[in-house]
Amino acid sequence: MNPESAPEHPQPTSLSDLFFSFTLLALQGFGGVLAVVQRELVERKRWLTQEEFIEEWAVAQIMPGPNVVNLSLMIGGRHFGLPGALAALAGMLAVPLVIVLLLAALYSHFSDHPGLAGALRGMAAVSAGLIGATGLKLAASLKKHPLPAYVSAPICLLGVLAVLALHWPLLYVLLTLGGLGCVFTYRKLAP
Secondary structure, eight states, X not given: OOGGGSOSSOOOOSHHHHHHHHHHHXXXXXXXXXXXXXXXXXXXXXXXXHHHHHHHHHHHHHSSSOHHHHHHHHHHHHHHHHHHHHHHHHHHHHHHHHHHHHHHHHHHHHTTOHHHHHHHHHHHHHHHHHHHHHHHHHHGGGGGSSSOXXXXXXXXXHHXXXXXXXXXXXXXXXXXXXXXXXHHHHHHHOO
């Protein structure tokens, strides 16, 4: 195959490739799947560039439902249409559903054990760390964004303050600050 006809980056080869790839993603990402998805799809499999991942993730976040499920549907649909979307969705949900049902049964049996409460607190801390690390990793792509840092950083800080300090619903924050960011970016890109 000559270099001119080669795709820009690798793509899933089949429906089963999509299914197993998203099954492995789901099994790696309990509680902190964003870091795992970014690493696997961008760095390891290279199905998406960092910029494509951020764009797809942004769309997945504003759609109703779990972000990573939305992302799996979008990637599967992009490469294989409806069958691809369904294969990626099945990969994302099938095995984890069985595991969660088994864990729920175990939890109902051992819920009074004090060690279990400590383990759950530890898992929450790990999840928070994964989300923070991924946020820092994705922040590097802001260098390529048309808005300068002195505009992007205050919007980001206002978003954090609105959610953490003012307890605004995420939908309102996304609509106001996201809309403001879109307007600023449009004005910057407009001729």
